[in-house]
Amino acid sequence: xxxxxxxxxxxxxxxxxxxxxxxxxxxxxxxxxxxxxxxxxxxxxxxxxxxxxxxxxxxxxxxxxxxxxxxxxxxxxxxxxxxxxxxxxxxxxxxxxxxx
Numbered sequence: 001x002x003x004x005x006x007x008x009x010x011x012x013x014x015x016x017x018x019x020x021x022x023x024x025x026x027x028x029x030x031x032x033x034x035x036x037x038x039x040x041x042x043x044x045x046x047x048x049x050x051x052x053x054x055x056x057x058x059x060x061x062x063x064x065x066x067x068x069x070x071x072x073x074x075x076x077x078x079x080x081x082x083x084x085x086x087x088x089x090x091x092x093x094x095x096x097x098x099x100x
Contacts, residue, residue, distance in 0.1 A: 031084040038077025046070030 049067025057064050 029084060029089055031080050035077045035080030035084065038073050038080065040077075042070050042073030042075075042077055044070070045073060 045066050047070070049064050049070050052064055052066055056066075
């Protein structure tokens with residue numbers, strides 16, 4: 001009978017590791033990472049566009065490329081974060097609902 005309790009303990013450890021893995025997968029979802037990075041860089045580039053001098057704008061054929069690129073990056077990043085919000089990663093199954 002000691003083999004049965006060892007197997008049950010092993011199964012419990014496996015279930016704990018699966019739950020931790022699913023939690024880590026939700027935390028480091030690629031949509032969150034990409035969206036977050038684009039939002040951060042978008043803010044930086046947009047700020048550079050807002051503070052650009054007229055000489056800098058004149059070099060770029062009178063187009064404030066930093067401002068437009070920053071706004072584009074912000075929109076792209078926010079779309080990724082919206083996608084994550086509207087379609088979240090499914091939660092891990094409860095211990096009693098494990099597939100057999």
